[in-house]
Each structure stands twice: as structure tokens, then as C-alpha cells.
Amino acid sequence: MSTPIHRTSTRQSAAVLTSAQQRREGSRTGSTSARSTEHALLAMQSRAGNRATTAAVQRARDTARDPARDTERDRAAENGGASAGAKKKNYRDRIAALLDRFKKNLEPIDTFIKGFQTPTNAAFTQQAAVSANEGLKHSTAASGTSAASGNLLTEAAGTVVSGMDAYKNMKDAKKHETGANHHTAKKKAKTKGADAVVGAANSGSYSAAIAKEVTKVQKAADAAVASEASGIASASIGAIKGMRSAFRVGGAAGKYRQIKKLGDPHVVQAGSLARLNESREQAGWAAAEAYVALDAYWAHDGPERLELVSEAIDAAWDAMGEARDAAETLQHAERDVEKLSTVQGYAKKKQLTKMGKETVSGGGESTKAAAGIVTAVAAGTVGLASNPVGWGLAGAGAGLVLGVTMYKALRAATKRYEEVHHPERWAPKGETPAEAASRKESLQHALKFWKKVSKGERQAMAREIYALAAGPDISGSGSTTAEMRESARSLLIALKSGPAKHKLEPEAWVETLNDPAKTGDWIQEIAEQLASG
Secondary structure, three states: OOOOOOOOOHHHHHHHHHHHHHHHHHHHHHOOHHHHHHHHHHHHHHHHHHHHHHHHHHHHHHHHOOHHHHHHHHHHHHOOOOOHHHHHHHHHHHHHHHHHHHHHHHHHHHHHHHHHHHHHHHHHHHHHHHHOOHHHHHHHHHHHHHHHHHHHHHHHHHHHHHHHHHHHHHHHHHHOOOHHHHHHHHHHHHHHHHHHHHHHHHHHHHHHHHHHHHHHHOOOOOHHHHHHHHHHHHHHHHHHHHHHHHHHHHHHHHHHHHHHHOOOHHHHOHHHHHHHHHHHHHHHHHHHHHHHHHHHHHOOOOOOHHHHHHHHHHHHHHHHHHHHHHHHHHHHHHHHHHHHHHHHHHHHHHHHHHHHHHHHHHHHHHHHHHHHHHHHHHHHHOOOOOOHHHHHHHHHHHHHHHHHHHHHHHHHHHHHHHHHHOOOOOOOOOOOOOOOOOHHHHHHHHOOOOOOOOOOHHHHHHHHHHHHHOOOOOOOOOOOOHHHHHHHHHHHHHOOOOOOOOOOOHHHHHHHHOOHHHHHHHHHHHHHHHHOO
């Protein structure tokens, strides 16, 4: 509950306005460099945000006017056999792609606003409240309106895209009632649906922030009420995001524990390797005995000598083949153990990294929630954002969130660079790698923040896991031992890709692993599960 606002008399208001006008005139004639710098910085922030937003809109329009897309649209119009449902789906996909591109173009602006402009505005707002500088209050309110408007535009676009993705994946999950496709679509539908709900709530929070700043610009009497409402909205959405991060940390921690329970493959597979080594040794001894027998028959002086030698040669040849096969089986199993150890280590590292990012991000959102509470309390008791604690918490929360965002952006840029500069590093086996791009071209590709990595380490690890878990009908998996397949399939279950998640019986689940037609679906499913909690 905020403290009721008592209207001041007309005489008091006139005195305040006269005093404010005198201070502004004094500020103009005094030419104090500090205040000029403050106003210039706030104006620069507002103009930069507006120009960047305009550029993002123009880029999205240019994408919509792409001649290649126009050609595709003309071809689709000429095709009279296309059904109305297919055309509707095509238009929906195009709209979703356009909005997604638009959102990604806005994300750098949004990051700048959240990480720099908003905390700076909070600091200047605090300074203006302490010094009773009406000019600075007006400038910070204008800059804050610009910042909240940019945040709202990005959040609204993201909310629409998430909602469309959730709807599309819900339909895909119903279409694929079981299997990897069903699980991938169902998980995406839940994630994108939650993103849409959080985005809608966040859009409401930014709308409240705009209302707060507009009341300050207009010097409305209910500015304190608007500030209190904005603080409550900001605290609520920060708490929601913090709780969501906590759930994600819990999910990643659960996966990590399940993977860790599988144990070190070198230890788990020690017995299997020992048996294979024993078979190799026995086959080697059998081959040696066959050659000894062959030498003995060569020295035999009887009429049946040639027949015995021929039989001994066949026996020695068969024994050598068995010894060679036993040695190759052992070597293949040892390589598989190393692969399984590598992918398990990678899976654990991914979950630990996710826990770290979500913990920092959730801490930042929780800190921002605390800042919103302080702002609401300050607005209702002692004045508009006049408490330096609110400014400090807002800056700390924004710093944590900005740090995670910058880390993710840098990691993604590095992966995009490696994808085209070192295409042979993570290329699928048996596939000719693409020609390596130059350093300049690779840097240009790395800056395309709207593009996802399609041939990176995570995809390569997903292929390795699938090759170990798949059946003998899958190319490259025929020599995998039964024990190794069982361990790899246990890893899939730990990654939440087991029969229960796919709504399949264990036998049917195993059949999908051994189906070449489902190889791509399985690799995509594993890659998604490696990245999620």
C-alpha cells in the first residue's frame, strides 16, 4: 500500500515551478559541465536506441523484400495444386521466420538497454531525486521511456514468435504420437509456451515502466503511483524468471547426477574388455598351434602328406582369421570405451555449464526483483526512486544478466567462426568437409548472430552417442559390442531420451534406434537433450 498523495495548493505549486524555472535558468547561464554531460549522455542514449531500433525495422523490411522470397512466392502462386492448408502453413512459417529475424536484430539493442542504459538511468534518477534537479529528472524520464519502449518491442516480438513456435510444436507432437520426433516437439512446445507466458508478463512490466516514465515527463500528480506499480511489476517478473532459472538448475542437476551414476566407462567396461582380450589371446594360441601342426605335416614322409598339408594350411588360415577378428574386435571395443568416456564427460560438462549460467542469470533476475521491491517501497514512502539501494540492486542485477548474455553471445560467435573456418573438425564421418572459409569470411559469419550453429561440437557428440547406442543395421555400428550398446543406451535414458519419454515400450524403442530412416531424428533429439536440463 502506498502513502496517499495529498494535493498541494496552487500557491505552493507556483512557487515550486518558479523555483524550478530559476534553477533551469541558473543551469543554463552557469554552464556547469557535470550537468551538461549528464543531459548529453541521456540524450545520446535515447537517440542511439531510436536509431538502432529504426535500423532493425529496416533490416526486417529488407528481408521481407528479398527477391528470392518474392520468386518463391510467385512460384507458389503459379502452383494451382497447392492446398489452402499448405498455403496457410507456408504463410505462417514465413511470418514466424520474419518475426524471429526481427527479434534477433533487436536483441543487441535490448542487451545494450538492459546492461547499460537502464542502470545508468537509475543512477541519474537517484542523483536527480537527491539534488531536486527537475531538468535532469525530465531527461532521465525521457531516456527511460525510450529504453522501456525498446525493451517492450523486443519482448513483444519474442512473445509472438514463442507462441507461434509453441503452437507449431504442439501440432508436431500430436502428429508424431511416439518416438524421438514426438519427444523433441513436446519438449519444445512446453519450453516455447513458457517463454510466451513469461514474455507476455514481461511485456506488461515494460508497459508499466513506460507509464511510469511518461508520468515523470508530464510531471503528473500520480507519478508515485505509477512508479510503485512499475516496481511491483518488475519485482513480480524478476521473481518469476528467478524461479524458472531455479527449476532449470534443478533439471540440469538431475541429469548430471544420472549421468554420473553411470560410472567411468573404463571401469564399467573393464570386464568386457578383459573377456575380449582373453578371446584374442586364445585365438592367437590357436593360430600358433595351427602353424606348428603345419610344420609337422611338412616334415611328414607318407603318401597322405599333401592331403595333410592342405588341411593344415586351411586350419592355419582359419585360425589366423579368427585371431585377426578377435584383435580387431578388442581394438574397436577399446575405441568405443574412449568415445563413451568422451561423450559422457561432454554431457556432464554441458549440464554443469547450464547450471552455472542459470544460477548467475537467476541471481541477476532475483536481484532485479529486489530492486523493483525497493523502488515500489521508495515510491510509496519517501519519493520517486530516491533510495540508492534500488539503484545499486538494479545495476547489480543488470550486470549479472548482461554478463551471462555476453558470455552466450561470445560462445555462439566462436562456434560460428569454427564452423566455417575449420569445417573438418566436426564434420560427420564419411562426409567430405566443406572448403574452409578465410579468416575474414569466418569473422563475418561469426557476427551473424541470428544464425544457429548446425555443425558444431554438440552435433558431433550427438552422432557419437547415437552410433554407440544404435543397432547393427546402422552404418558404423555393426561392430559395437552388446555391453557397449547397453551402456550407451543407459546414457540416453539419463539424458531423458528413454522409452518412457518417447511413449514406447523398451523393445519398440530399441527398434527405432536400429531404424536407418530415424537416424536424423535421433541425432537431433540427442543434440537437444545435451543442451537442455
